[in-house]
Amino acid sequence: MSQVEIVGPLDEAVGYVLKQAATALRAAMDAVLRPLKLTVPQYACLEVLDQRPGLSSAELARATFVTRQSMNLVLRGLQQRGLLTRAAVAEHGKALPTELTDAGRAQLRAASVAVCAIERQMLAPLAPNAQHRLLADLAACAAALSGECQARSTEHAVME
Amino acid sequence: MSQVEIVGPLDEAVGYVLKQAATALRAAMDAVLRPLKLTVPQYACLEVLDQRPGLSSAELARATFVTRQSMNLVLRGLQQRGLLTRAAVAEHGKALPTELTDAGRAQLRAASVAVCAIERQMLAPLAPNAQHRLLADLAACAAALSGECQARSTEHAVME
């Protein structure tokens, strides 16, 4: 029985530390977003929508790692508060393009400042180059897991 | 407008990529644990308990990033399946020490092998030294967030 198959101490397991970091980030974001009356999924929705206006609910859901059904509730809440608008009728297929309102953009701006502060706090112990490295490594890890389903051709690492 | 306060493209936001990696890992773990009739929280519970026998439900909850109440349900399910035992009476305070049974250890062994395979797949694109660096960087990020939160809310940080 080789040691490779045994999980070492938890602090040395990447999965555990990844979960720890994600949990801490989630809690911190939740704390700073609460005064703005925004949940993390709501903020994520606004952020994605600001960068990619016109996205449908289903596309938004994939971008924020939730189901279409959950995103639908999020959108409904944000729409009622006047932070975004959805087309009443579909131009193409059944997808209803969604866009931020001015109020939504203003709210997002405030939230974005708060969240950026959290990110800076999180990355404070790391040098700038280490921060970029972390970003690239995490992206590679995510791709290595999710990419397995569709393409196994990633035999070689793509460096940019 | 200063660029510092604006979240850049999502792919360059550490929080976003962190969430992406955590979600992918969670989904992959869920897939390999399902045949073993284990959920991710259940596996996490077994893993922690194996490394630190005798932990109470509350301690277990903190170690696996859930509430005491949730952990209680997890423990109840695992206990009914004979994978762990809880002391009927508390020796000290109200804490009920928990330990794995032989069946629990066997189940954990199988799960651990599967999860380790996932971790290796996730880390495959990274060189060994990059893997250790990622581990350390993530730990530093988590500490930078949770340490600050604790210090601000309770005024005194408990370091061990």
Next chain:
DNA sequence: TGACTCATGTCAACATTCTGACACACACTC
């Protein structure tokens, strides 16, 4: 001793998210 604080286990109510299911709209093939 008594009051206080802290941690634990547990109950109940609540919120959030997911799974399963259905109908609809478009693109493609035959």
Next chain:
DNA sequence: GAGTGTGTGTCAGAATGTTGACATGAGTCA
């Protein structure tokens, strides 16, 4: 044109996790 496949929006139910609350046991300090 008819059939098929994919993507989308939506409803309902279930599972999951959380917050709030309470009683209990142990330690601390006046």
